[in-house]
Amino acid sequence: MGHGQQCGFDLMSIPSGSAWIDKSASGMARYNLFRGVNWGRLGVIAVPGLWLGIFFFIPFLVVFKISLSESAIAVPPYSAMLEWDLEEAYATFKLNFGNYIYLFEDTFYLDAYISSVKIASVSTLITLIVGFPIAYLIARSKPSMRVVLLSLVILPFWTSFLLRVYAWMGFLKKNGIVNEFLLSTGIIDQPLIMLQTDFAVYIGIVYTYLPFMILPLYTALEKMDLTLLEAAEDLGSRPYQSFFLVTLPLAVPGIIAGCLLVFIPAVGEFVIPSLLGGSDTLMIGRVLWDEFFLNRDWPMASAVAIVMLVVLVLPVMLIRNAQGKEEVHS
Amino acid sequence: MSHKKLGLAAALTFALSNTVAAEEQVLNIYNWSDYINPEAVTQFEKETGIKVNYDVYDSNEVLEAKLMSGSTGYDLVVPTGSFLERHVQAGIYAEIDRSKLTNYANLDTVLAEKISRHDAGNKHNVPYAWGTIGLGFNETMVKERLGEMPLDTLDLIFKPEVAAKLADCGIGLLDSPAEVMSIALNYLGLDPNSEKKSDLKKATALIKSVRSSYKYFHSGQYISDLANGEVCVALGYNGDILQAQSRAEEAGQGNVIGYAIPKEGTLVWFDLLAIPADAPHPDAAHKFIDFVLKADTAAGISNYVYYAVANTAAEPLLLDEVRNNPGIYPSDEVKANLFTQNAHTSKFDRLLTRAWSGIKTGR
Structure with a gap:
């Protein structure tokens, strides 16, 4: 029996004696290789790793694969990337970058990305301005009170998100509660047009995502050592100075976490702009919907989604990662 | 192998062969929301003993996205004409077996002719309602x-x-x-x-x-x-x-x-009944189509949903307020001006x- 066969090129040779010896030898090697591994640590990492792999990375690859195909009238409605026929002995491997090229040719998509980022950034900023005092108040209140206040923050999650957005439609419409109140008090004499405007979208996003801002801010502010403020005061710092020089810098991790938790989902938001926004509210989530449902162009829709992930989310994650490392170094 | 396992295997084989002989008495319908009178469904269940699972959607696009992903498990869907036209091209519908439809003659032939522009010979559809x-x-x-x-x-x-x-x-x-x-x-x-x-x-x-x-x-x-x-x-x-x-x-x-x-x-526009090619209960779907084609069922639906049905036999059974509403059943003169x-x-x-x-x- 030749040496090459033992290496497993010939499947028939595997049950032979020499192959068995080979296998156990490699088994020994593996044992040595893993001797330095901390199994407990690996086990802990494996669970979230597996989770991310199955529910994030593999779906991402599937979407990426679809983005490289062409749309077709078929089930599923896109062309196969790899086609082969063993009898005819041919295989073709097709990649279609046309979707990505089209994305950059038509400025409409760029406009949609920019408009989404604008709406998401402004709402994140408003959420931060509104959320910070609330988080501060909760963190500085009595421990027994904190539980009550925190549960009030979480309370809206007990109702469906969709219902809450619908409730805003009732508030903001032409003969809705806000207009009725303002008209009856004589502050305005014509009903304000609020629904189906960008204004309503900002309200919807800020309202919906506020808890995601408050909770990380609270965590950061709550674990702050209050004696630091006393020390600042002893050293002659005025309250507003201590706030900007002590409290705010210590809250930075919470601010970053909160902003990311609000910004990332807000960029891709679909429900809020379609229910509260006007027909002219341009957001990438709606463009995606149109590609998917109106054009029935799954590959194009996938390309839009991939570009959004790469252009918007990836830099944010990289910045976050870099900051994490910096903290470790300092 | 234990007797228990043998028994189970036998039962499975029996169940499988049984489905081939006569399908399960279930029908999965996917229709537009608020698009049928509820009595029609209960009446059908009573007459045939088939259990109906009734699910609803509110846009053709949503229906299409589901159908195009394949194996929906639905036996009967109700796409609009232009959508059905494309679905037929994609080959996702089974042909309707007219020999199983005893009430097919009740259909309005003029409208059926118009609909055949979406589906040559109306092989894959039976009209449900139009507007x-x-x-x-x-x-x-x-x-x-x-x-x-x-x-x-x-x-x-x-x-x-x-x-x-x-x-x-x-x-x-x-x-x-x-x-x-x-x-x-x-x-x-x-x-x-x-x-x-x-x-x-x-x-x-x-x-x-x-x-x-x-x-x-x-x-x-x-x-x-x-x-x-x-x-x-x-x-x-x-x-x-x-x-x-x-x-x-x-x-x-x-x-x-x-x-x-x-x-x-x-x-x-015409909303059309169609049977997906991979429908698990095509026989039940045909029975339901035949039931909808009956004059009194069709009239009941039209009277309830305020949409017109393409069913000549149902016309005498329509409520006056429905039959004489030009918004539901327009005059022939107005009809001539409509396009698909x-x-x-x-x-x-x-x-x-x-x-x-x-x-x-x-x-």
């Missing part, structure tokens, strides 16, 4: 602003100087590019099914010239908005506008809603959606 896209308006609000001009005209939404007068009380259009664009093309005297770029440009320019007078493009919002007086004119589906009419009556705020089929002609919207090529769909996004967002 028009037309103008819903708040009579008082519109007359206040326009005086005594006739309201059965698309000038209301397509003529800039007329639409501008209505802008303050609100105009809503369907957010449905293919349908609205075909109506605009027809208004301009062009072929409503044209795929010419130059025609698309003309229709786009027309809608852009009145865009500033529109409040929104939305396919469902106008029902409650018309009833509450949030908008005063809407281009929408006849059944939806009639629903707004009855809601306005119930609310009693003095809003009177009218429906008109524009004299320039408009789009007629065919499925577009993917290439044209892309141009159309792009033009539509341009109209909506002003880009």
Whole structure:
């Protein structure tokens, strides 16, 4: 029996004696290789790793694969990337970058990305301005009170998100509660047009995502050592100075976490702009919907989604990662 | 192997062979929301002993996305003509076996002929209901602003100087590019099914010239908005506008809603019963289709949903308020002015959606 066969090129040779010896030898090697591994640590990492792999990375690859195909009238409605026929002995491997090229040719998509980022950034900023005092108040209140206040923050999650957005439609419409109140008090004499405007979208996003801002801010502010403020005061710092020089810098991790938790989902938001926004509210989530449902162009829709992930989310994650490392170094 | 396992295997084999011989007595229907009288379903269950699982959707696009992903488990779906046309091309429907339909002769042959433009020989569909896209308006609000001009005209939404007068009380259009664009093309005297770029440009320019007078493009919002007086004119589906009419009556705020089929002609659509090729219970689906074709079932549905059925035998059984409502069953003269919207090529769909996004967002 030749040496090459033992290496497993010939499947028939595997049950032979020499192959068995080979296998156990490699088994020994593996044992040595893993001797330095901390199994407990690996086990802990494996669970979230597996989770991310199955529910994030593999779906991402599937979407990426679809983005490289062409749309077709078929089930599923896109062309196969790899086609082969063993009898005819041919295989073709097709990649279609046309979707990505089209994305950059038509400025409409760029406009949609920019408009989404604008709406998401402004709402994140408003959420931060509104959320910070609330988080501060909760963190500085009595421990027994904190539980009550925190549960009030979480309370809206007990109702469906969709219902809450619908409730805003009732508030903001032409003969809705806000207009009725303002008209009856004589502050305005014509009903304000609020629904189906960008204004309503900002309200919807800020309202919906506020808890995601408050909770990380609270965590950061709550674990702050209050004696630091006393020390600042002893050293002659005025309250507003201590706030900007002590409290705010210590809250930075919470601010970053909160902003990311609000910004990332807000960029891709679909429900809020379609229910509260006007027909002219341009957001990438709606463009995606149109590609998917109106054009029935799954590959194009996938390309839009991939570009959004790469252009918007990836830099944010990289910045976050870099900051994490910096903290470790300092 | 234990006896227990053997028994189980035998039972499984028996069950499998049994499904081949006679399918399970279940039927999974996927239909539009509020599109049947509930008694019809219970009646069918009582007559046949088949258990019906009834699931609903509210847009063709959602139905299509599901069907195109494959193996939905549904036995009966109700797509609109232009969508069915494309689905037939994709080969996702089984042929209807007419030998199983004892009531097929009840169908309106004139309408069936029109429908065959979507599906040659109507091999894959049986008509369920049909309707028009037309103008819903708040009579008082519109007359206040326009005086005594006739309201059965698309000038209301397509003529800039007329639409501008209505802008303050609100105009809503369907957010449905293919349908609205075909109506605009027809208004301009062009072929409503044209795929010419130059025609698309003309229709786009027309809608852009009145865009500033529109409040929104939305396919469902106008029902409650018309009833509450949030908008005063809407281009929408006849059944939806009639629903707004009855809601306005119930609310009693003095809003009177009218429906008109524009004299320039408009789009007629057909919702069609079809059986997916991978339906697990095709026999039950055929039984249900035959049940819907019965004169009294069809009349019951039409009387309840306020949409027309393409069933000649059902006509004498319709309520007067349904049969004589020109918004539901238009006169032959008006019918002659209606056109169907065919499925577009993917290439044209892309141009159309792009033009539509341009109209909506002003880009």
